[in-house]
Amino acid sequence: MLIEKEVNPSFEDFIFDWDHKFYFLVGGYGSSKSYHVALKLILKLLQEKRTALVVREVFDTIRDSCYSLLEEIVIDMGLDTRIKFTASPMQVRFPNGSKIIFKGMDKPSKLKSINNVSIVWIEECSEVKYEGFKELLGRLRHPSLSLHMILSTNPVSKDNWTYKHFFKNEKKKTFILDDEELYKKRIVVRNNTYYHHSLADDNLFLPKSYIEQLEELKTYDIDLYRIARKGRFGINGRRVLPQFEARPHYEVLQAIGNIKNPIKRVGFDFGFEDSYNALLRLAVDDKEKILYIYWEYYKNQMTDDRTAIEIAEFKSTQELIRADGAEPKTIKYFNQQGFNIRRAKKFPGSRLQNTKKVKRFKKIICSEDCINTVDELKDLTYAVDKNGEIIEDEFNIDPHTFSAIWYGLDGYEVADIKEQKYANSVYEKGKGVIKNTSTDPYNRKGGSVF
CATH class of the missing domain: 3.30.420.280 (Nucleotidyltransferase; domain 5)
Incomplete structure (x- = not known):
């Protein structure tokens, strides 16, 4: 059966690549990474009889995200008469016997009954705990089929396990990939992991107004701008010790x-x-x-x-x-x-x-x-x-x-700016500060769309 589907060029290689165990997709808002993961999954399950598991941290969020996205793509491809969606239990069944099941990590006991899963998709993987990720690795097993895990996420803090596991962990002194290299090359393969970076600009189906809305974030929320517009890991929030x-x-x-x-x-x-x-x-x-x-x-x-x-x-x-x-x-x-x-x-x-x-x-x-x-x-x-x-x-x-x-530092005090100002000044009764003796060059006047 010939299926025609228009895709964004930056995802063409990703959709048809099944040579690696891990696929790590990170990018900004509206980059279409989740859409192309869903499409990749549908095409694979049409070709081969497999069981795929789709996971989010909270089960109740799946229906309006992954499940809805898969259904939208199937309808758009005209396959809704052949691929069936059931609400209870939430599943997708293919004519060749393939199926997609959905689980939330907020109900880990439900994972115990899963067998012969050869593909796992963890959507918004940064929200899943590291222990949950390792549990899912244990559920990824099949006697004969190749095994694949797809992880998709918006970038978060470099403190998150996804960055430490797939890029670098300074505490454990492990280094796999410099994220700056990924931002530059967009696709990198390292240690049996296929890395993919995407931005809203990669989504040719986005209206111009959406990208303009993302650009506006730069004026009032620089952290969200880095995440949503630039799709980069970094520091979320105001640093306590910038020095x-x-x-x-x-x-x-x-x-x-x-x-x-x-x-x-x-x-x-x-x-x-x-x-x-x-x-x-x-x-x-x-x-x-x-x-x-x-x-x-x-x-x-x-x-x-x-x-x-x-x-x-x-x-x-x-x-x-x-x-x-x-x-x-x-x-x-x-x-x-x-x-x-x-x-x-x-x-x-x-x-x-x-x-x-x-x-x-x-x-x-x-x-x-x-x-x-x-x-x-x-x-x-x-x-x-x-x-x-x-x-x-x-x-x-x-x-x-x-x-x-x-x-x-108990008992030790660091003089603040006000204290330093007066400590570096000479006073004369009735005249206030008459001379600044500070050698500090900075103390010139005695202290101065989703």
Whole structure:
């Protein structure tokens, strides 16, 4: 049977390519990636008798997205008399015995009854949890047919598992593909994975007004513009520490060595099951207002006795450790084991005050050897409320290394701009500020469509 269907040229190669196990499609809004995944699926199941599984994180979202899209394409191709759609259970059945079944990851128990699935399509895969992705990999099996998993998504934060699994994970030091290479080449094959990047410009069926609407995002929502218009991974939201940077370990040690009177600190945040023990060595250049982070210990599911063995060097150095005051029992244990450790102050509003303190540093320079600190802090962003306003003491993740910095800096204050202005000025009674003695070049006047 001859079937004619007009497609966007940028997807022609993708539709007919079945040589790889994984297909990862990422792109901006309106790029037609989901449409062409659905079309690819229909054509394959017409050719071969297969069972395909279509998944979204929430089952109730499937009917108005994947199911509806598949039905639209079948009707458009004039195959609605041969390919049957049933609402309960939600399925698509083909004349050759192929079928498409639909499941939501919000009901994982329903996956246990699935057998002989040779193709899985995870729509909006960034919404699915990493554990769910691994569970689906286990369900992808057939005694004789080739196995394929198709993942489609709009780009999200680089903290998302999709980026860490298919591109790079700095914490685990894994590198597969630079996303910039994908944006440039548009199609890349790496490690049995077919990567495809698309934009609204690739969809020749879109009205011009839609693209103009996406362009308007640049004027009022730069994060959404990056996602919707440019189709790129990045940082979602406002960064907490825009002055944070990672440098080679030897450079950090050299910079600390050049500080005349460095303030050395150690901070310890306790954790066990899902959280982490985060122990950091810090150095402060008080004159230049630079915070250096040059050593880390970062582990979870560690009992106190095991942790004490692994950080035993602090017993011999007797460095003062300032630790999470909410864990007095743990602090007492480490004291009994010979560690020089004390509680850092905690009080209502201390999270916000500590965050503001760290933000006052002109620079925060971290050794690249502190991979977990870099991973947590380089793209740390504020959480937002239902109105889209930032919450100044809540973040997109639980940053244990940030808490360790709070505790380590307990008792140390970073002068803010107002304090620096008056500290660098000479006063004369009745005349106010008469001379600015600041050497800071920035302190010239004493501080100055979906």
